[in-house]
Amino acid sequence: MIHDFVVLCAAGMLVSVLLMVGQKALVVAIRLYCVQSLLLGAVGIALGLAQHRPHLLVTAALTIVLKAVLIPWFLLRVIDRVGIRREIEPYVNVPASLLLCLGLTVVGYRVSLGMAGASQGVAHQVVGVALSMVLIGLFLMVARRKAITQILALLTVENAVFLVAVGATSGMPLVVELGISFDVILAVLVLGVLVHRIVDRFESMDTSRLSNLRG
């Protein structure tokens, strides 16, 4: 029962990433990231309650507060300020992107078969989803132009790593998890500041403009 719920949430995260690949409005992409983080939090709470691990509940709460509330709010504020709302002309168009991501999902599942506890079911499913999300996140990073989309791709990869931590292990040690969360939120703030500066100077957050340095 609880395992089904965890796998369902993990699958939901994968769907949210694929939806992120499939659309162009930045606001929607940020909301999808928010949903994805909520699902990650739900996985943490479910496993924490089922296995009686209070520290998983703490990290799940942290995930929800930071990644489902604070970071999306901050990113929405950034795009509000700079007034850029859509991903126009991605390097790879949407249908092709979705097909490629399907392939990446298969690769992710294939690799996860060799993991410890592959026979146990839950770990395998969850790690499969997580590795697929890592690959899709990297793909998004190179296939899209807008700075915000690149940040979201990065955060997706981060979520995927946390999914491995919760699903395949019993969650990282609390101190390490706190340190990582702190670093992640700082990184998002720094990226946000850089986006501001880039928009100020280039009057666009199209990262393809950032191509003066070569050789």
Place this chain on the structure above:
Amino acid sequence: MNLLLATLAAPLATAGLGALPGPRRPKEVVLVFGLAATFALAIATAGRFLAGETPVAFDGALRVDGLSALVLVLTAFVGLLSGLYSVGYLERNERAGFVSAKRRTELLALVPAYLAALLLVAVSNNLGILWIAVEATTLASVFLVAFHNRDTSLEAAWKFLVLGSVGLAFALLGTVLLFASGQGVLGEEMSALDCTRLLAHASALHPFTVKLAVVFLLIGYGTKAGLAPMHTWKPDAYREAPSPAGVLMAVGMMNCSVYAILRVHLVSKAVLGPQFSELLLLGLGLASVLVATPFILIQWNLKRLLAYSSIEHVGIMAIGFGLGGEAATLGALLHMTYHTFAKPVAFFSAGTLAQLHRSSDFEEIGGGTLGRTPVASGLLLLATLMVTGSPPFGLFWSEMTILKAGFFGPHLVVVAVFLAALVVLFCGFFYQVGRVTLGPDTKPKERAVLPERLDLAMGTTLLAAAVAVASAFYLPDSLVALVRAAVRVVVSA
């Protein structure tokens, strides 16, 4: 108070004081004395280690063994040089009106903060703490790359942060997988990520999971080290970062990433046997040396030239560790040591040259700088001799040690290609620096060159040069002992 913690607290406190508003002189004094104290504390910590103790903190999450002690001392040394140069750099730039008071505060706070994060990397025994520290170095340095706030600085900073974050996401995944591989054996405590415990229980870890983890970790920390093909942020960041930050990146960051790579390598060796990660390191190292070669030959900018030289040197170290065995490891660690002495001279003299000509592009500097700015150009030539590994300087001996070990090993083809690349790199680097410094004066007419002065920045460069030259002929016994201890750590496990 724990000596180890004091070593980490000193630069952090310096950074805190540097961030406060206040008159410039006292803040500069705080910076220099703070970093000097850090260096002294690092030496004291290493001294404790040499005396037979193993300084630890937080239940062994931080731990100083031979490798840590070596990296700690080398990094703190570069930190001190960077601090001294920062003061001179600011003075020059403010006289020329390039840097505002706000930017000054930024530099005075971020340089020691960056150093603190680097030192934390160097003493991390726990892989979780190691990751947090490496991420902290990235965050501390990104505004240093964006320091001048030009179009190109923002571009470089964006690339630096995004590529670095992707690399670190990989490293985090690797760390989590390594944690997963020890489930049921090492428990769920923080100490399950301690290198010492992972090594002690190596045979009980799940091999496939460790293999996956090692690949992700090597790619991740390899990105921070600037190993090809994850090196692309390096030339941009080096060009844009102010020289005092650049030298921390080129030497401190490189040593600390190599430290992280070695920790992963050790775990991999213990669990999977030496072959797996040695081949990976050999491949990454050779790729780096080969990638650097053409870009040095066609280079158009002095600081980017130094970046490709860094990529070459980290490649050489990776090849040394990849060849394995005591001799090659000794060569690689000596290479790290001598590189730490030689690179600051190159960075500082190139930085001075760029500052006086107000650009680091070859086209803008023109040829024959030896006539215009004799001291800086002379030092750059000296640094070129050292960095390219000409005898009698240290990098020649370390490269020879690695090559000799390689020719007696099983990877003859790799070593032959490596040697050929080294020769081309040597010629290419000399050609480029020669183009700038020697020959007739071909300065673009419309550009005014600032006069050379013997200021603090120049003094720091001379000091660094004196240390580097001296290191070719004499290494203190204690430093040799540290290198030997580090070799034992890398080889024995």
